[in-house]
Amino acid sequence: xxxxxxxxxxxICKSGTSVKIECRSLxxxxxxxxxxxxxxxxxxxxxATSNEGSKATYEQGVEKDKFLINHASLTLSTLTVTSAxxxxxxxxxxxxxxxxxxxxxxxxxxRLSIL
Amino acid sequence: xxxxxxxTEMTATEGAxxxxxxxxxxxxxxxxxxxxxxxxxxxxFLSYNVLDGLEEKGRFSSFLSRSKGYSYLLLKELQMKxxxxxxxxxxxxxxxxxxxGTGTRLLVSP
Numbered sequence: 001x002x003x004x005x006x007x008x009x010x011x012i013c014k015s016g017t018s019v020k021i022e023c024r025s026l027x028x029x030x031x032x033x034x035x036x037x038x039x040x041x042x043x044x045x046x047x048a049t050s051n052e053g054s055k056a057t058y059e060q061g062v063e064k065d066k067f068l069i070n071h072a073s074l075t076l077s078t079l080t081v082t083s084a085x086x087x088x089x090x091x092x093x094x095x096x097x098x099x100x101x102x103x104x105x106x107x108x109x110x111r112l113s114i115l
Numbered sequence: 116x117x118x119x120x121x122x123t124e125m126t127a128t129e130g131a132x133x134x135x136x137x138x139x140x141x142x143x144x145x146x147x148x149x150x151x152x153x154x155x156x157x158x159x160f161l162s163y164n165v166l167d168g169l170e171e172k173g174r175f176s177s178f179l180s181r182s183k184g185y186s187y188l189l190l191k192e193l194q195m196k197x198x199x200x201x202x203x204x205x206x207x208x209x210x211x212x213x214x215x216g217t218g219t220r221l222l223v224s225p
Contacts, residue, residue, distance in 0.1 A: 006157075034212060043202065043217040044158070093157050103148055104213060106157040 003027050004096045006107025014115055015086060021079045021110045023094030030096035033077040034104060035069060038091045050077055084114045117141045119216035121203050126222045127193055135188045135201050135219045143208025149177050149188045150202040152218065158202055162188070190221075198223045 003026040011019050023033060032051050036044040048064075050056040050071035058064045066088075068080040077096075081088055091111050095104040119139045127133040139147070146165040150158035164170055164179035164186060176189040188201055200220050204213040 002160075032211065041220075044215045046212055046215075049212050091155075103160050103163050105160060106150075109157040111155075 002102075002105040004030075004094065004105045004107040006094050006110055008110060009108060010111045010113075012113045012115065013084065015084065017084055017114075019081045019084055019112060021081075021092055021094070021112075023077045023079070023096065023107050025075045025096040025098075025105075028096075028098050029074040030077070031074065031099045032097045033071055034095045034097075035067070035077075035079050036093045036095065038093060038109075044093065047079075081112065084112070086114045088112065089114045117205075117207065117214045119203055119205060119214055121201075121216045121219045123217065124220045124222070126224065129193055129195060129223055129225050131193050132189065132191050133193060133221065135190075135203075135221065137186045137188070137203030137216060139184050139186070139203070139205045139214075139216075141205045141207045141214060144181060144205065145208065146206045147177075147179055147186050148204045148206070148213060149175075149186075150204065152200045152202060154199075161201075193223050195223050195225070197221065 005024045007022045035047045038044050046059050047062045048056040048058045050069050052071050052074050056069035071077040093109040095106045097104045121137045149161040152158040162177040169178045174191045179186045200218040202218045203216040206213050
């Protein structure tokens with residue numbers, strides 16, 4: 001159980017393009033979803049936390065207009081990187097958690113490369 | 116403030132036992148988690164401790180002492196496939212976000 005699906009797994013696109021990444025909980029209701037960014041050999045950096053039906057809470061230093069997060073249902077959250085630039089190239093990982101004390105379960109990640 | 120410390124790298128031999136330590140200072144405590152992450156992949160959940168003591172799951176065990184702000188992950192009968200990063204994460208007040216340590220890269224050699 002507790003499967004989280006993230007799509008796409010890899011994106012390569014030109015600078016200025018907007019990229020949408022989807023995160024789905026397949027067999028549980030994700031009341032909370034998290035979006036992380038990870039640079040090579042570094043730990044996970046939390047970008048934002050989203051609760052279903054509410055606006056996302058962004059971490060300090062993360063531009064909410066640059067990284068648009070939507071959590072419209074209990075099984076789907078999306079992250080849109082708007083007008084992406086080479087410095088946005090990174091590994092983006094979502095995680096989802098059900099209610100209460102349950103652990104977070106991670107999607108497989110999206111490797112984003114902006115040329 | 117919130118701070119989680121774990122060693123950057125460890126090496127061990129196949130078949131051996133290794134202990135990865137994690138110390139933490141956080142505002143509020145609602146559980147400590149261990150995740151395994153292979154290079155280029157997303158983390159996978161290993162264990163969860165909210166009360167003091169040892170939780171055993173097959174070859175992996177995790178220990179917690181809340182008064183000392185300390186946990187360890189114990190890996191027994193090491194296999195080559197255990198070479199990965201091991202992330203310690205603490206959930207603070209409100210059951211919301213996890214704060215991750217920088218991870219410990221474990222290299223298992225033959």
